[in-house]
Amino acid sequence: ELKVEQNPLFLSMQEGKNYTIYCNYSTTSDRLYWYRQDPGKSLESLFVLLSNGAVKQEGRLMASLDTKARLSTLHITAAVHDLSATYFCAVDPTNFGNENLTFGTGTRLTIIP
Amino acid sequence: DAGITQSPRHKVTETGTPVTLRCHQTENHRYMYWYRQDPGHGLRLIHYSYGVKDTDKGEVSDGYSVSRSKTEDFLLTLESATSSQTSVYFCAISDLTGGGYGYTFGSGTRLTVV
Numbered sequence: 001e002l003k004v005e006q007n008p009l010f011l012s013m014q015e016g017k018n019y020t021i022y023c024n025y026s027t028t029s030d031r032l033y034w035y036r037q038d039p040g041k042s043l044e045s046l047f048v049l050l051s052n053g054a055v056k057q058e059g060r061l062m063a064s065l066d067t068k069a070r071l072s073t074l075h076i077t078a079a080v081h082d083l084s085a086t087y088f089c090a091v092d093p094t095n096f097g098n099e100n101l102t103f104g105t106g107t108r109l110t111i112i113p
Numbered sequence: 114d115a116g117i118t119q120s121p122r123h124k125v126t127e128t129g130t131p132v133t134l135r136c137h138q139t140e141n142h143r144y145m146y147w148y149r150q151d152p153g154h155g156l157r158l159i160h161y162s163y164g165v166k167d168t169d170k171g172e173v174s175d176g177y178s179v180s181r182s183k184t185e186d187f188l189l190t191l192e193s194a195t196s197s198q199t200s201v202y203f204c205a206i207s208d209l210t211g212g213g214y215g216y217t218f219g220s221g222t223r224l225t226v227v
Contacts, residue, residue, distance in 0.1 A: 004155075033215045042203065042218045043156075088155060090215070100146075100171070101216065103155040 002027045002093040006104035014112050016078050021107045023072040023089035031092035032072045033101065034063050036085045043088065047074075076109075084111045116140040119204050119219035126226055132191040134222050136204030138184075144207040145187040146216065147171075147179065149200040156203065162187055194226045 003026040013019050023032070034046040047056040049065035049072060056063050060083065062075045072089055086108045090101040117138045126132050136145060144163055148156040148171075158171030160179040168179050176198060178190045191198055201223050205216035 035215075042220050043216075045215050045217070048215050090156075100158060100161060102158070102172075103148075105153060105155040 002029075002091060002102045004089060004091050004102050004104040006087075006089060006107050008107060009105060010108050010110075012110045012112060013076075013079055015080055018078065019076050021074040021076075021087055021109070023074070023104055025070050025072075025089075025091045025102075027091075027093055028067070028070070029091050029093060030065075030067050032065050033090045033092075034072070034074055035088045035090065037088065037106070038085050046087075079111045081111045081113060084109055117204065117206050117217055117219045119202075119222050121222060122220065123223045124225070126194050126224070128195060128226055129193050132194050132224065134189045134191075134202055134204075134224070136187040136189070136219055138187075138206045140206055140208065140217070141184060142206040142208045143184075145181065146205040146207070147177075147187070147189045148203045148205065149173065149198075150203060150221075151200050159189065159202075191224075194224075196226050198224065199226045200224060 005024045007022045030051055032049045035043040036046050037043045047063040052067040054065045060077045065072045086106045088103050088106045090103045120135045146161040147159040150156050157173045159173055159177050160171055162168045162181040180188045201221050203221050204219040207216050
């Protein structure tokens with residue numbers, strides 16, 4: 001059974017600081033996704049990582065994938081309040097692209113002014 | 114949420130009653146999914162569909178059934194609702210063209226079983 005673990009589960013950080021959220025998974029996969037969820041809202045796609053060494057950046061967020069280590073990171077640079085949300089990683093366990101995604105438990109990020 | 118809608122958005126129901134949640138898409142995507150979201154568990158897959166009349170179970174399918182008679186509609190039925198099925202339910206769609214674009218999610222249905 002595929003397990004996807006995120007660390008930390010809760011993160012409170014000051015504006016302007018840098019931090020990293022980690023996503024570890026237990027089976028071989030080259031396909032990993034990051035999503036953002038605001039309170040009471042749906043999930044919004046952030047990044048799609050489809051190969052070892054993939055790196056994607058959007059604004060203050062950068063995601064990377066190391067399939068050998070079964071690890072993805074979501075790095076936040078110079079955090080701003082608007083980034084407060086819950087972030088989920090999700091893994092395709094089949095690696096065939098049928099995208100039955102298994103989600104991590106989420107990291108609730110709070111940015112303090 | 115363009116192209117995918119869920120109904121109802123909120124529902125309160127009594128234990129033991131059947132409940133049906135609807136997911137409707139206008140994207141003509143082949144794959145549709147039902148997840149539930151609970152604190153401390155992230156999202157867990159209930160059922161999914163890979164085409165009309167083609168469905169399969171996910172991780173937490175007990176107590177749930179699904180139907181897909183048209184490409185655009187995917188129904189989730191709680192056969193006899195229990196308090197443990199109080200949750201937020203999300204429908205998602207996926208277009209598997211090999212690009213791995215992931216899911217597009219609906220707005221969610223908040224279900225409370227009393």
